[in-house]
Amino acid sequence: MRRVLVVDDEENIRLVLKTLLKRHGYEVETADGGESALALVDSFGPDVILTDVRMPKISGLDLLATLKAKQNTATVIVMSAYGSIDLAIEAMKAGAYDYVGKPFKPDEIVLALRKAEERETLRRENKVLKEQIQKENQFESILAKSASMTLIFRTITKIADYKTTVLVQGESGVGKELVARALHARSTRKDQAFVTVNCGAIPENLLESELFGHKKGAFTDANADRRGLFEEADRGTLFLDEIGELPLSLQVKILRALQEETIRKLGDSKDIKIDVRIITATHRDLAAEVKAGRFREDLFYRINVLPIVIPPLRARKEDVNLLVDHFLVRNNARLGMQRNAITPEARKLLLEYAWPGNVRELENTIERAMVLCESDTIGVVDLPDRLREALDPIHAQLASGEMSIKKTSAAIEEILIRRALVKTRGNRTRAAELLEISHRALLYKIKDYRITSLS
Numbered sequence: 001m002r003r004v005l006v007v008d009d010e011e012n013i014r015l016v017l018k019t020l021l022k023r024h025g026y027e028v029e030t031a032d033g034g035e036s037a038l039a040l041v042d043s044f045g046p047d048v049i050l051t052d053v054r055m056p057k058i059s060g061l062d063l064l065a066t067l068k069a070k071q072n073t074a075t076v077i078v079m080s081a082y083g084s085i086d087l088a089i090e091a092m093k094a095g096a097y098d099y100v101g102k103p104f105k106p107d108e109i110v111l112a113l114r115k116a117e118e119r120e121t122l123r124r125e126n127k128v129l130k131e132q133i134q135k136e137n138q139f140e141s142i143l144a145k146s147a148s149m150t151l152i153f154r155t156i157t158k159i160a161d162y163k164t165t166v167l168v169q170g171e172s173g174v175g176k177e178l179v180a181r182a183l184h185a186r187s188t189r190k191d192q193a194f195v196t197v198n199c200g201a202i203p204e205n206l207l208e209s210e211l212f213g214h215k216k217g218a219f220t221d222a223n224a225d226r227r228g229l230f231e232e233a234d235r236g237t238l239f240l241d242e243i244g245e246l247p248l249s250l251q252v253k254i255l256r257a258l259q260e261e262t263i264r265k266l267g268d269s270k271d272i273k274i275d276v277r278i279i280t281a282t283h284r285d286l287a288a289e290v291k292a293g294r295f296r297e298d299l300f301y302r303i304n305v306l307p308i309v310i311p312p313l314r315a316r317k318e319d320v321n322l323l324v325d326h327f328l329v330r331n332n333a334r335l336g337m338q339r340n341a342i343t344p345e346a347r348k349l350l351l352e353y354a355w356p357g358n359v360r361e362l363e364n365t366i367e368r369a370m371v372l373c374e375s376d377t378i379g380v381v382d383l384p385d386r387l388r389e390a391l392d393p394i395h396a397q398l399a400s401g402e403m404s405i406k407k408t409s410a411a412i413e414e415i416l417i418r419r420a421l422v423k424t425r426g427n428r429t430r431a432a433e434l435l436e437i438s439h440r441a442l443l444y445k446i447k448d449y450r451i452t453s454l455s
């Protein structure tokens, strides 16, 4: 950080600063106003811009705004004469790094520059570190550092190249599709098509022709020959998402395609050879579906050769903070925002919540919080009520579906007593006061509910 641009309309100040800074080893250029400063910013490329706030025509504030609009990253330090301190504060709010009062002692200027330099070094180191951590915990676009996910990354690497069918299982939103895409991207088929079909989203009568294609005239609306998704995916990968939703009639046909590696278009009399790697996914317990008679056993064994089970997010809490930071950075860039921090309380809530909708729910929650947030720091108020409610035992009790007044009041009474004891650090007299019951009644209830510790 050696290049400093001094901007001031007073020639005397420019001269003094130029001499001073040169003596301290800086490369210095000077400008007599905002206009000439902007011209120099491009040609000189200063690391620091030291500018007066109050100048005719373009003020220091205008200069700052223009630099920001041009996404210039130079550190700006403003100088303000006695009486224009509020301008300096405004400049700091607009993104200036520091300000120096006029008249200044030479040391003050040099010190401000040193501080800016230190901050810049830290910022750069921080950025490098962040990128490094990101890289270490990133597999394609899947972010995770938990042991269970690291194991999955290793499995993906190991099996990517084989044509063997993979079954990806996991709750909704855990990243099944990401894993399927990573398998394709790491395979020798990566330059061929990756075709996905959601077996649950297409009506049964359309799904067959969607998958296998049809000949002209195969059915009323078949005005021309049509290629199916198996053919589209030839030499590439076909991702059969939500395979658990596949109707039994089509399960047979998929099984045949897998076994024979051929398909037959609707209304056609001959088979077509296909070379497709099949990846399937489901949020259902397919073994249980087999038991219930909703999924063919033979197809289950055919697709379940290499199972990958992605654990729910609540079973790999180490990944939560990583994902939160990732979504913050990504949305800041995507939505043009500057939400850079989260209060410790909000982080705690994000960490403790059970995330039934897994990473997708987390992703949506962060985006919503960033939009609602009115400062640069996300707090508990910006998070949806359901997060707080889910962690409140009284709410959980009420949400449990229990209808008995007796059982419900007893459960809530116990929660309140425990709460009062924690709050008073075990002082039963004060706890009884908070609960508005007699000391004797409290002792009786403590015994009744077998409360022994303070948690």
Ligand SMILES: Nc1ncnc2c1ncn2[C@@H]1O[C@H](COP(=O)(O)OP(=O)(O)OP(=O)(O)O)[C@@H](O)[C@H]1O
Residues within 6 Å of the ligand: 141, 142, 143, 144, 170, 171, 172, 173, 174, 175, 176, 177, 178, 179, 283, 323, 359, 360, 363
């Ligand atoms: N480990 C992860 N790192 C980054 N993003 C993730 C991760 N896991 C999931 N996501 C994101 O969460 C969302 C849901 O992921 P994906 O669609 O792969 O889940 P899924 O298991 O297929 O869900 P569903 O069962 O609802 O189809 C996507 O936006 C995805 O980018």
Ligand SMILES: [Mg+2]
Residues within 6 Å of the ligand: 176, 177, 241
């Ligand atoms: Mg999916």
